[in-house]
Amino acid sequence: MRCTSLTVRVGIAGIACLSTTLAARGGSDPPAPKPDSVQAAITRLETQIPQWMARTGVPGVAVAVVFRGQTVYAHGFGVRRVDQGGAVDADTVFQLASVSKPVGATAMATQMPGAAAPAQPAIDWSTPIQRLMPGFALAYPDPQTNARLTLGDLYGHRSGLPDHAGDQLEDIGYDRTEILQRLRAVALNPYGSYDYTNFGLTAAAQAMAQARGTDWATLSEQSLYRPLGMGRTSSRFADFAARANRAWGHVQVAISYDTYGAFPARYVVQEPPRQPDAQSPAGGVSSSAADMAQWMKLVLAQGQWQGRALASPAALQAAMTAHPDGKYGYGFNVGTDPHGHASVSHSGAFVMGAATSFILWPQAQLGITVLTNAQPRGLAEAIAVLFGERAWDDAPAADWLMTMQNLDAMHGQYKPQGRLVGQPPPAAPTPPSPLASLVGRYASAYYGDARIELNAAGDALQLVLGPAAVRHGLRHWDGDVFTFAPQGESATPGSISALTFTPGQMQIERYAEDLERGRFQRVADRP
Secondary structure, eight states, X not given: OOOSSSOOOOSOOTHHHHHHHTTOOOSOOOSOOOHHHHHHHHHHHHHHHHHHHHHHOOOEEEEEEEETTEEXXXXXXXXXXXXTEEEOOTTOEEEOGGGHHHHHHHHHHTTSBTBSXXXXXXXXXXXXXXXXXXXXXXXXXXXXXXXHOBHHHHHTTOSSOOTTTTHHHHHTTOOHXXXXXXXXGBOOOOTTOOOOOHHXXXXXXXXXXXHTTSOHXXXXXXXXXXXXXXXXXXXXXXXXXXXXXXXXXXXXXXXXXXXXXXXXXXXXXXXXXXXXXXXXXXXXXXXXXXXXXXXXXXXXXXXXXXXXXXXXXXXXXXXXXXXXXXXXXXXXXXXXXTTSOEEEEEEEEETTTEEEEEEEEGGGTEEEEEEESSOOSSHHHHHHHXXXXXXXXXXXXXXXXXXXXXXXXXXXXXXXXXXXXXXXXXXXXXXXXXXXXXXXXXXXXXXXXXXXEEOTTSSSEEEEETTTTEEEEOEEEETTEEEEOOOSXXXXXXXXXXXXXXXXXXXXXXXXXXXXXXXXXXEXXXX
């Protein structure tokens, strides 16, 4: 789960990791939880959640529990914003981050054969994406592989796109259309291998929306949110930002790999907030605990809603079935909880201020969703697992907050990246080339134009990237090697990227997921 590049893992696998990380017990499930056990688990949460919030400092939490087709609990704790207050309740809207993926997979299933409202043309998980979006292509060694690439390959993270491909383009301001177009310049892993990607999944959702003659946010609203009565749920950031009863994202003051997990941490509001519209199908849904209860009930009912198949049962079942060599379906983690009970789950995380999690136990018709308004530190997962442990009458197995917090998948999100991290600068560095000679325009097929400029004082360089003109101050390291601190959702706190000038080009360690491995060619400046 550890990053091997200058990219943070957001949208962690979360609960699905636990069956291997925590030595889950296999075997057949005991009798399903009874109502009194579920109520006892809820009662325990009402005591434990405030205690864990006090330990961690997380400002706000909302929880929903469904059982046997009913919402049996929906409640909020804490505040929406640390500097202004405002109580969290069951209707407070949170950003879901990667819990958007299973929600989006459900929206996809409403468009597939078996749903009550048939849509044409017939589309399922095995439909090749180029049949719906002919211009989409990746850089496979055999270009004909593009003709075989399916919606399921992309929703299952098995396209060959490397881990979180495209996220860096989002960080520097590219929109969804541009990012999907530029993915053809990414260096691929083998087709069929698993790597978690927001924009591969987004491509599949975008293709479905185009085939239905609309945009993804509208398709989700009309096919899923509105029929379920999820009036506080949207796949548009503007809708989230306009809600009066919304939870603001929070980040830990002076967060680093070493300070992660402080008890309690001090949090401040993240400004500007995370704006995930570019990857909306993968990370852009906002919703409330009460609305998420509606979604959980639909999924547990195998797509049935008010006497009809709102979502295709076969498509949902496929989404919640793991690939033979993995633990992921189409937008869902599939496996067992730490006590060995069959479950589907997902976690979501924005290092810019959100952490969410859900677990469904389909055979027990039981589910929980947990929403929080702070950076990921395992609290959402701990609440969900503790609830399941108590509902199933399992013997207490761990301090779940500490266990979740210390998972490498969690703590590793804050590990600084870069070959120069932890190294002292050279004591007597070689002087660089004259700074003015390095100033100019550089181009990459993937990242687009980059500019090297002098600062206002004329004594240091700046790197300017992307439509958002993201500006990085460069510090001299040695010779024509400079460094900068990455920024954005996919940047790990404390990371350092090297930038190296050579004749006619520069190479940027941080921006190296493309076929050129981060090389930008010097080009003539525009007049």
